[in-house]
Amino acid sequence: MNASLSALNAVNFFMADVRDGLGPYLGVFLQQKNWSPSQIGVVMTIGGLAGMAATAPLGALVDHLRAKRFMMVVAAAATVAASLVILFVPTFWATAIAQASIGIAGAAIPPAIAGITLGLVRQKGFTHQIGRNEAFNHAGNVTAALLCGVLGYAFGLSAVFVVMSMLAVISLIALVYINPKEIDYDAARGASSKPGEKVQAFSVLIRCKPLIVLAVTLLLFHLGNAAMLPLLGQSLAAQGADPSAYTSATIIVAQLTMIPMALLAAWLALKRGFWLVFMLALVALPVRGIIAALVTGPAGLAPVQILDGVGAGMLGVAVPGLVARIMAGTGRVNAGLGAVMTVQGIGAASSATLGGFVAEHFGYSASFFALGGVALAALTLWSIATPLMKESCGAKPASA
Numbered sequence: 001m002n003a004s005l006s007a008l009n010a011v012n013f014f015m016a017d018v019r020d021g022l023g024p025y026l027g028v029f030l031q032q033k034n035w036s037p038s039q040i041g042v043v044m045t046i047g048g049l050a051g052m053a054a055t056a057p058l059g060a061l062v063d064h065l066r067a068k069r070f071m072m073v074v075a076a077a078a079t080v081a082a083s084l085v086i087l088f089v090p091t092f093w094a095t096a097i098a099q100a101s102i103g104i105a106g107a108a109i110p111p112a113i114a115g116i117t118l119g120l121v122r123q124k125g126f127t128h129q130i131g132r133n134e135a136f137n138h139a140g141n142v143t144a145a146l147l148c149g150v151l152g153y154a155f156g157l158s159a160v161f162v163v164m165s166m167l168a169v170i171s172l173i174a175l176v177y178i179n180p181k182e183i184d185y186d187a188a189r190g191a192s193s194k195p196g197e198k199v200q201a202f203s204v205l206i207r208c209k210p211l212i213v214l215a216v217t218l219l220l221f222h223l224g225n226a227a228m229l230p231l232l233g234q235s236l237a238a239q240g241a242d243p244s245a246y247t248s249a250t251i252i253v254a255q256l257t258m259i260p261m262a263l264l265a266a267w268l269a270l271k272r273g274f275w276l277v278f279m280l281a282l283v284a285l286p287v288r289g290i291i292a293a294l295v296t297g298p299a300g301l302a303p304v305q306i307l308d309g310v311g312a313g314m315l316g317v318a319v320p321g322l323v324a325r326i327m328a329g330t331g332r333v334n335a336g337l338g339a340v341m342t343v344q345g346i347g348a349a350s351s352a353t354l355g356g357f358v359a360e361h362f363g364y365s366a367s368f369f370a371l372g373g374v375a376l377a378a379l380t381l382w383s384i385a386t387p388l389m390k391e392s393c394g395a396k397p398a399s400a
Helices: 003-015 024-032 037-064 068-088 092-155 158-176 209-225 228-238 243-272 274-294 298-327 333-362 364-384 386-390
Strands: none
Touching: 003 068, 003 092, 003 158, 024 037, 024 092, 024 228, 037 068, 037 092, 037 228, 037 333, 068 092, 068 158, 092 158, 092 243, 092 298, 092 333, 209 274, 209 298, 209 333, 209 364, 209 386, 228 274, 228 298, 228 333, 228 364, 243 274, 243 298, 274 298, 274 364, 298 333, 333 364, 364 386
């Protein structure tokens, strides 16, 4: 493995805790500031909607921009700065604006990493490398959660901000060691290597049926999934559990599962294709919702978050892999990934509001049932639309 790929692995490891801002710790932190579940849900939704609006343009920018590493530097710095605003000025509007900034910054990182990866290893090595990307990303999340849990228990939730800032600095150092001369910028955008074939117009994003099916399925998946971890942390905190320890525990259990799942997903995708990997991820979510609703307290933590690890670990590999295959030859791979993430962002942003509203008025168990029911719709759509996923939108055939 060359130095650039080693540095890419390090970036995925140390950037893991940075790209999502405070993540599930936000809900617990604001809960300690006497915010209601619905207020927490609204500010999370604001952040998600801001990220959603920025994702497609940022994905298109990644296709055109050669300075992909600098784009990640700006995104990481903005995330840390906005998180510090939340720490020191936890008012509604300050938090809402900071969450919007975090959402926009976080939207830039996945397509930038995907573009750098594709440029370094090309289409042939992409499936293997995204499995490694995700494995290092989840390992980084585990490490960060352990640090946050230990330091948060000792010093309070403010320690989470310190850990994130420290990891952000290290991730930026790792970025320097990715050699830009080794990135094939045509391969990084999925442009065809055949003479005379040009980059397709942006209209390919709305003409590509497999891409649309993938996007809508992800919308439903994230509508059911995004709020589960924050609500699980809030539920445990409401029952008197230590917020830092149990929020960290929910992350650690899931992320430890995601590491082997990401590697398994890459192996399975090479053997059987991405369609099956994606299907397995979808199946895990409804079961997770049922267990979260029926098994209350810390006893439900392990099975709920193991299933989260199964779903998210496989999805993290399947989504960029499917987009790269579907859009190969169009020159719009990162724009396609940005468009898909925009649509899934609608679901993720709405999930916090849906889950928070149901939890406040009907209880946490009801919210988990509601979110699990939405996940069934995603599974049904993906099953029905299977034939469409065999189509390609670019110059090269794309298998599901």
